[in-house]
Amino acid sequence: MKLLEIAGLETFYGASQALFGVDLDVAEGEVVALMGRNGMGKTTTIRSILAMTPARAGKVRLGGREIQAMRPHRIARLGIGLVPEGRRCFPNLTVAENLLAAARSGRWNLAEINRLFPRLEERRDQMARTLSGGEQQMLAIGRALMTNPRLLILDEATEGLAPVIRNDIWAVIRVLKAEGQSILIVDKTLSELLPSADRCVVLEKGATVWSGRPGELTPSLQDRYLGV
Numbered sequence: 001m002k003l004l005e006i007a008g009l010e011t012f013y014g015a016s017q018a019l020f021g022v023d024l025d026v027a028e029g030e031v032v033a034l035m036g037r038n039g040m041g042k043t044t045t046i047r048s049i050l051a052m053t054p055a056r057a058g059k060v061r062l063g064g065r066e067i068q069a070m071r072p073h074r075i076a077r078l079g080i081g082l083v084p085e086g087r088r089c090f091p092n093l094t095v096a097e098n099l100l101a102a103a104r105s106g107r108w109n110l111a112e113i114n115r116l117f118p119r120l121e122e123r124r125d126q127m128a129r130t131l132s133g134g135e136q137q138m139l140a141i142g143r144a145l146m147t148n149p150r151l152l153i154l155d156e157a158t159e160g161l162a163p164v165i166r167n168d169i170w171a172v173i174r175v176l177k178a179e180g181q182s183i184l185i186v187d188k189t190l191s192e193l194l195p196s197a198d199r200c201v202v203l204e205k206g207a208t209v210w211s212g213r214p215g216e217l218t219p220s221l222q223d224r225y226l227g228v
């Protein structure tokens with residue numbers, strides 16, 4: 001069953017069109033990599049799924065229900081957890097307060113997040129603004145999971161982080177995948193992204209131009225669609 005279905009998405013920033021027909025599906029339990037060079041529309045697609053920048057044409061369905069005309073907070077409540085680019089948390093709340101502020105009942109609660117991210121438990125009473133970049137990213141992922149989303153969306157979750165922290169984050173993504181969490185993920189490091197993805201969707205100039213399994217994304221396709 002398809003959890004997320006996007007068809008013919010077109011999105012504008014003012015008069016400037018950014019998306020020209022994005023098609024994308026995420027099945028239950030699937031990890032889908034949303035790919036493409038800089039500026040091809042990955043973040044805009046994510047913003048349109050959540051109606052942060054609403055689409056002007058096309059359909060977005062979550063669990064079969066059309067959501068493109070809904071407000072962002074309502075879409076989030078229907079079960080989409082976003083880890084946005086730039087890892088926004090409440091700087092003047094503690095780690096535990098940040099997590100609890102996002103809580104909705106389900107598999108993920110404070111104890112389970114602490115088990116997933118032992119570093120967050122060690123820092124539970126620290127203000128979020130005092131965390132390192134990597135810890136803030138863990139907190140952002142923890143916050144999204146605390147909403148117990150049907151679909152988790154990660155936009156450049158490992159960007160700018162030290163290798164050891166990136167490894168921790170990829171390990172968590174593998175745990176989530178093994179548990180059947182549906183995930184839509186944008187990440188620039190193909191060597192880390194491809195082994196975790198079930199399927200890839202490639203955007204070029206705001207439109208879907210290729211989709212398939214990671215093993216089908218040959219070096220020549222990578223060069224054509226993702227090379228610099």
Ligand SMILES: Nc1ncnc2c1ncn2[C@@H]1O[C@H](COP(=O)(O)OP(=O)(O)OP(=O)(O)O)[C@@H](O)[C@H]1O
Nearest residue numbers: 013016017018036037038039040041042043044045
């Ligand atoms: N706030 C904005 N106002 C106007 N144009 C924008 C805005 N944000 C993005 N765009 C434009 O929309 C297009 C798609 O950008 P988007 O950020 O979605 O790409 P991306 O694939 O996520 O790129 P990156 O990998 O650099 O984050 C680009 O041409 C970009 O310049």
